[in-house]
Amino acid sequence: MVDINIQTTISPYTQQPVCTRPLLSESELDNVIAESVKAHKSWKKVPLEERVAIAEKWLTEFENISDVACEDLSVQMGRPISQCKGEINGTIWRARHMIEIATEALAPIPQAKPEVEGVEKWILKQPLGVVAVLSPWNYPHLCLVNAVVAAILSGNAVIIKPAPQTPSPAERWVSTWQSAGLPANVLQVVHLTQERTLSQLCQDQRIDFISFTGSVPGGRAVQQAASQGKGFKGICLELGGNDPAYVREDADIKWTAENVVDGVMFNSGQSCCAIERVYVHSAIYDEFVKEFVEVAKTYKLGDPSDSKTNIGPVVSVASAARIRKQVKDAVEAGAQIVLDESHFPEAKEGTSLVGPTVLVNVNHSMELMNEETFGPVVGIMKVDNDEEALQLMNDSIYGLTASIWTNPTDPQSLAAFNHLSTELECGTVYLNKCDALDPSLPWHGWKNSGQGVSLSHLVYDAVTHKKGIMKRVEVKDVYEKK
Template sequence: MSQRLKCISPIDGSVFAERDVLGFEAARAKVAKMRAAQAAWAARPLQERTELVMAGVAAVGAMNDEIVPELARMMGRPVRYGGEFRGFEERASHMAAIAQEGLADIAVGEDATFKRYIKRVPHGLVLVVAPWNYPYMTAINTVAPALIAGNVVLLKHATQTLLVGERMARAFHEAGVPAEVFDNVFLDHDTSFQLIASRSFDFVNFTGSVGGGQQMERAAAGTFTGVATELGGKDPGYVMEDADLDAAVDTLIDGAMFNSGQCCCGIERIYVHESLFDAFVEKAVAVVRGYKLGNPLEPETTLGPMANVRFANEVRAQISEAVAAGATAHIETFAQDDGGAYLTPQILTGVNHDMRVMRDESFGPVVGIMPVKDDAEAIALMNDSEFGLTASLWTQDLERAQRVGDQLETGTVFMNRADYLDPGLCWTGCKNTGRGGGLSVIGYHNLTRPKSYHLKKVTK
């Protein structure tokens, strides 16, 4: 009897969707068909591939009225925020616009005797394993440039957002991208790892937990399959004494709480210069007290449930442990907090790095805030983490932000903004956040391999 994947809605705990998984042999057959189609897809003109991908993106956009409530039911994001299509289209459009540049040959030199250059050629079959928290945007980060570069792509989506990959595949197929070039698949973990270990793929892009990334790398060990990972985060914000306080509060607290704190680059810890600390905390508490926790299908809801009860329980545990160790919780329990997926957002002070809430990934609506006396203390605290995805600096001094940023162990440095992915920049991390880089020209380089040409001309 085949295994079923079930998406449990955080709204009420009901089964929202379920699908049968594909067995190993059936998956291998799909892989073989896609491999057979790759050369013909790569042989199509770059402009043709790009136009087909962008037609697929537009077809996803045409489904947005259905997608928005569907996402609310699957993972709890309030419908008032309108889904992900704006960012989905922005990222794909940018990668389409820079494709010629990103995939251009690198000229090394030509004279009467030799012509030398380096081509960018597609890996072949790319497996994209996408997460549930921003299921469309995280998937398109790799799907669009991989297809444009001439790869064929198999998408495996998280069970919590079970229908996303299916929708994307249907939209792209309707737009003219063949099913053998881009498709969705439902797999269990064991089959996924077995496929990777048997060298079914030429490149794997995984976004998820540290443990999941480690399993991906173990499965690929010895196959020489490239594995790119974006894993956990504990992103810091640092508010310097010359910061625009209101802007810092609004942006950092939104970065900590939006999507119920379930953001890869969400703000999970904030360090504030001691001269602004009390004012920052007072304003932050006022912002969070104004949130409306509730059913994400209701337009007045600003904070929905967490995607799964177990995620909410982990956040509750981190908060309880911190309070027991001396931290102060500033937000009274909301009436809508049911002890399950619906969780009161929380601001903590009196925290330190001995507490899990300041060390472990929370991935929920909680943030700890600490005072600091200067840049040196802030830098030491920001770097005191096993993760390194983004860091947000708040100051009016650009050169100071650059100096501080140069000393941070992170993938992206923001100044006076946070929690945003600019497709013109490489999306990357360090330490336990993983390795690799998506989007930008570097994204194309990672989704292709270099092939050198050293051509000696026949001369008489």
């Protein structure tokens, strides 16, 4: 009999249980929130320089657990062990930037205009209180940086509710922050049912801000739950994508194919900003497709613990079945497969091992091209010019990222990029790059890809109250009479 009070994580590769966690009851979660409220009241009084010093020490503590953190990722979410260190290093790099900008981002902002004689004015940034972070399984460490670091440095207490697939990363964050000197209960982790997450955590009046990373339906559920609770709270939703790439006529075919394939296939395509649609100029279309397929064929699908594997399973058998159905439906609607799973011996129907798949003769009536696939699958379309590419790239309910591949040494190509980048309806535009976040830039989705901002100095605005201060000082004539 299944214990409904226990959460079990199933290995994407072996389909066997790898860990369990007790799920909190209503009263237990109530106590956690109360502890967070209490911790915030003392933490907000700690000088910013001391908070920064603890965060800097945390970087060292986190780096010290790199090996075990990599094992967690490979076992719990199925990423090839050879690629796990990249997330750990990226977490440190991303977090270090957020720590380095904290002092400036949280500093009072003097206001000189409009000038008012005898009045000094400035804007203060003060912590919200308790921040709930609902984190995903696909990049469990990197996504925690997006909101947690700024929230803690701003003086908030944070409660992390991790995805059931990857419970360990959030727990390791709590232990390493505590080792670095973070006071008890400033950062806590809870394991909850989906129902309790929505009906209690998201609706609790003591939760001041929610950061959610996940699917569009999940984001809608969180937003609705938050609106049904007492009072108002801020919310940031980092949701799905169906991100396009456009390969212009003057792009280097071999180099671009290698990079775009990586943008499609890395993490088995399980990234909100993975490339899922590719538009190629007709002048180089045939040659590009041929090169793209040859690069994709070199991938080794299999056991994530094997150092030679560079593409592992998708997260579940159910996810694999959904991906394969998208491909099947596209073929029935007229798409042609130019690289199928038969090239990869480990790929088998009914398993979570999905081989890289490339389709042509696709169009926007197909779910493959208009919905998120979240797998190692891509459709490639031919276009005749920049404007056709732009129209197709914007023809989506999503708007997370878009990439343009062209010759950066040619002034006309750069001008074309500049034009396209202003017209694309998405939060991030890349030139000759894809599937990447830079902590100095805001991470922000348009349309159904989300709302709110994480990373950059802007996230510090999201997790703080703003307070206007006006100090009238030139009143000597009043007080000198006394």
